[in-house]
Amino acid sequence: MENDRVIAVANQKGGVGKTTTVIQLASGLAKRGAGRVLMIDGDPQGNLSLFFGSDGKRDFGELLAVLRNERRVALPEFVRRNVRRNLDLIPAGNRDLRHEQSDADIVATYDVFTAFVRSLKERYSYIIIDSSPSHSPLERLLIRSSDAVIVPLEFQLFSVSGLESIIDEVRACSEGTGRDIRVHSLVFTKAENKLNRVKSYREIFSAFHLPVYEVCKSEYITRSLEKSRTIWECGPASYAARDYREILAKGFPVAP
Numbered sequence: 001m002e003n004d005r006v007i008a009v010a011n012q013k014g015g016v017g018k019t020t021t022v023i024q025l026a027s028g029l030a031k032r033g034a035g036r037v038l039m040i041d042g043d044p045q046g047n048l049s050l051f052f053g054s055d056g057k058r059d060f061g062e063l064l065a066v067l068r069n070e071r072r073v074a075l076p077e078f079v080r081r082n083v084r085r086n087l088d089l090i091p092a093g094n095r096d097l098r099h100e101q102s103d104a105d106i107v108a109t110y111d112v113f114t115a116f117v118r119s120l121k122e123r124y125s126y127i128i129i130d131s132s133p134s135h136s137p138l139e140r141l142l143i144r145s146s147d148a149v150i151v152p153l154e155f156q157l158f159s160v161s162g163l164e165s166i167i168d169e170v171r172a173c174s175e176g177t178g179r180d181i182r183v184h185s186l187v188f189t190k191a192e193n194k195l196n197r198v199k200s201y202r203e204i205f206s207a208f209h210l211p212v213y214e215v216c217k218s219e220y221i222t223r224s225l226e227k228s229r230t231i232w233e234c235g236p237a238s239y240a241a242r243d244y245r246e247i248l249a250k251g252f253p254v255a256p
């Protein structure tokens with residue numbers, strides 16, 4: 001687990017809390033002060049980038065094109081430094097990547113992008129990658145570059161088949177790269193204890209034998225996104241902050 005330093009947050013289902021989870025975990029890791037943290041906005045919707053505001057840096061889509069064509073990039077052109085203390089971001093513009101780059105283009109970028117991300121491990125303690133809600137070569141590119149994948153999801157029966165499909169995807173990426181890429185954990189966002197069904201869901205999902213976390217449904221998360229303030233800034237004493245803190249403590253242990 002100590003080697004899980006490049007984390008992709010992925011689920012092909014939309015609106016399950018991927019971007020929220022990237023924001024809170026990455027900013028939480030940066031707050032520790034044990035090295036710098038980089039976020040990569042791998043979702044062309046650019047929600048993560050919107051949260052942190054824009055400053056005209058070149059975006060993730062351009063980064064892929066430059067890597068593919070020139071094999072190397074001038075990193076400062078793409079990295080927004082210090083969106084928070086110790087926290088950097090490679091932003092995505094709100095653009096339709098699919099119109100600009102074909103699936104074959106993305107596939108042709110797999111290896112050079114992985115090499116790029118892995119070279120960044122020298123500079124960053126953690127790299128946290130947001131992804132778009134789709135099974136696509138783009139999602140695969142992001143997972144292939146990672147050490148482990150966090151899967152946010154909701155307590156619904158439909159989530160089971162979605163989860164099986166993302167586990168298959170992670171396995172395919174691992175086989176494709178010849179590197180061990182694992183599912184880091186499942187994060188149930190918007191968890192509501194009062195639902196009677198939750199107990200049976202907990203049982204169903206325990207069959208996957210993966211670490212499971214729950215983040216309660218919280219007004220503070222809604223507020224966090226509306227105000228572009230992390231949970232540590234707008235509700236450090238909230239239950240949602242407690243829940244994300246638990247993921248940080250158990251899922252990202254500090255080296256002794």
Ligand SMILES: Nc1ncnc2c1ncn2[C@@H]1O[C@H](COP(=O)(O)OP(=O)(O)OP(=O)(O)O)[C@@H](O)[C@H]1O
Pocket residue numbers: 013014015016017018019020021043045047131132133189190191215216217218219221222225240
């Ligand atoms: N713990 C929570 N409590 C309340 N609302 C939440 C919580 N987590 C996420 N949400 C809400 O769920 C919605 C979707 O969250 P988010 O944008 O993070 O999902 P996503 O998986 O990144 O979506 P997309 O697939 O479109 O990229 C947001 O409106 C957010 O406020």
Ligand SMILES: [Mg+2]
Pocket residue numbers: 018019020043047048130131
């Ligand atoms: Mg998102």
